[in-house]
Amino acid sequence: MLQGLVMCAKCGDRMTVRYHLHGTRRVPDYVCQRGGIAHAEPICQLIVGGELDAAVGKLLVQAVTPLTLGVALAVQKELEKRCDPAAVVNGCPEARFSGF
Numbered sequence: 506m507l508q509g510l511v512m513c514a515k516c517g518d519r520m521t522v523r524y525h526l527h528g529t530r531r532v533p534d535y536v537c538q539r540g541g542i543a544h545a546e547p548i549c550q551l552i553v554g555g556e557l558d559a560a561v562g563k564l565l566v567q568a569v570t571p572l573t574l575g576v577a578l579a580v581q582k583e584l585e586k587r588c589d590p591a592a593v594v595n596g597c598p599e600a601r602f603s604g605f
């Protein structure tokens with residue numbers, strides 16, 4: 506869930522994700538291994554990510570209130586108003602960045 510978003514608290518590098526099987530369930534591990542890959546050093550640290558993902562998921566659910574959802578929808582409507590999806594070919598920057 507947090508691939509590309511987790512930063513290592515020891516060295517500040519971005520952590521990668523890999524998975525291991527726990528029974529039949531795939532569980533993420535967040536690994537700081539940039540130094541290991543680039544310089545054949547031992548990995549900086551590894552965090553089993555199942556509980557981390559669950560904790561972040563709970564925070565996301567708490568953060569998505571009716572107010573924040575309303576703001577997100579208002580922003581999307583404003584972007585849709587500003588630029589027709591067909592305008593992408595004409596170079597409309599709002600369309601490119603909003604995923605049209």
Ligand SMILES: [Zn+2]
Pocket residue numbers: 513514515516517518537549550
């Ligand atoms: Zn690190």
